[in-house]
Amino acid sequence: MAHPTTVDHLLPGDHVCWTFDDHERHLSALVRFLRGGLARGEQVLYLTDTFLPDAFLAAAQAYGVEVREPERTGQLQVTTAEKSYLAGGAFDAERALDGWRAAIARARGQGYSALRVAADMGWTVRATPGVERLAWYEAQANRIFAGGYVMALCCYDRRLFTSAELDHISAAHPATARAGAGAHEEWAPMLRVRRDCEGLRLAGAADRSNSEALASVLHDLVADARFLPDGAAPLVVDLAELTFADTGIARLLASAAAAAPGRLVLRGARPALAELLAVIDPARAHAACATRSQA
Structure with a gap:
């Protein structure tokens, strides 16, 4: 146990x-x-x-x-x-x-x-x-x-x-x-998921073993992003502390950003995840590598 x-x-x-x-x-x-x-x-x-x-x-x-x-x-x-x-x-x-x-x-x-x-x-x-x-x-x-x-x-x-x-x-x-x-x-917990007024922060590792948990929170975030007023700052999924993500998680993240274009963005991806995102969704790969402060 x-x-x-x-x-x-x-x-x-x-x-x-x-x-x-x-x-x-x-x-x-x-x-x-x-x-x-x-x-x-x-x-x-x-x-x-x-x-x-x-x-x-x-x-x-x-x-x-x-x-x-x-x-x-x-x-x-x-x-x-x-x-x-x-x-x-x-x-x-x-x-x-x-x-x-x-x-x-x-x-x-x-x-x-x-x-x-x-x-x-x-x-x-x-x-x-x-x-x-x-x-x-x-x-x-x-x-x-x-x-x-x-x-x-x-x-x-x-x-x-x-x-x-x-x-x-x-x-x-x-x-x-x-x-x-x-x-x-x-x-220590494999993945920590924290939601705030700016969006979502992920810390740790994400893969098939916790994918349903992350999918649920991302679904909620997408729904909120779609109702942002015009001109409002987009919601951000901060990936700076996400140390590992498998291909399935990369697809999940890319799909979330694609579901609310311009209203939900990925930021701070580490090199391995950035490479996966570049293959899955080249249009958003550059933004995903930026940090919050650079955006």
């Missing part, structure tokens, strides 16, 4: 598929995640399917984390899948996404520095109406999390899923912490 210390490296805006196969180490990771959020003045939500809420809180207390006062004030909230994802008896992906928007608004309104969420996803293997849209939901959630206020740790017990299922799910996350991650060397 992923090492518990991997959760220490998450930042607001990260959305990670975190796999485990041992409940004790899973508990250790969750407690680390909780402790870090409380210490930073973040609101912490844990949507459990592995532990009963009271049992988890007692265990966290035994690990040395004071949970009673944060629970009283609402800084810490622990609930079950049945009362969150499955409220109403089925999984409604759109309702779940709206729920995250509402949770962000509440946390911001209450003055929390960020919203930190851990979610056990074991409930998805049960015969639940709507669960077939899980991968779509995970991909769409990136459009919300990329705003940089929420960090989300989606916990998947790999004993419950096939390798193919986990591959499908992980592609909807910018980063995945699989078995062995962090055990021998420091782990």
Whole structure:
């Protein structure tokens, strides 16, 4: 399973598929995640399917984390899948996404520095109406999390899923912490996606393993770019910190720019990506090599 210390490296805006196969180490990771959020003045939500809420809180207390006062004030909230994802008896992906928007608004309104969420996803293997849209939901959630206020740790017990299922799910996350991650060397999210008023910033590496996550955010960006008023500065996809992109990602980026010509531009591509873009879309290759300051 992923090492518990991997959760220490998450930042607001990260959305990670975190796999485990041992409940004790899973508990250790969750407690680390909780402790870090409380210490930073973040609101912490844990949507459990592995532990009963009271049992988890007692265990966290035994690990040395004071949970009673944060629970009283609402800084810490622990609930079950049945009362969150499955409220109403089925999984409604759109309702779940709206729920995250509402949770962000509440946390911001209450003055929390960020919203930190851990979610056990074991409930998805049960015969639940709507669960077939899980991968779509995970991909769409990136459009919300990329705003940089929420960090989300989606916990998947790999004993419950096939390798193919986990591959499908992980592609909807910018980063995945699989078995062995962090055990021998420091782990960091593979890709960080951040959306701001100027456009989108990508940092890390992008390939088939996280392509669905990136595609969702780019789709959102294209839609916004098309509605820019005439004469407005274009939205920018900043590629300066994107250290690797495979051919599929290069095509995805080129298609996004082509879908909103003049309103969405690629900037700061490193040489290898610039060469791919030059082959795929020569008309935009020069702009893609420029930095924001040069544009």
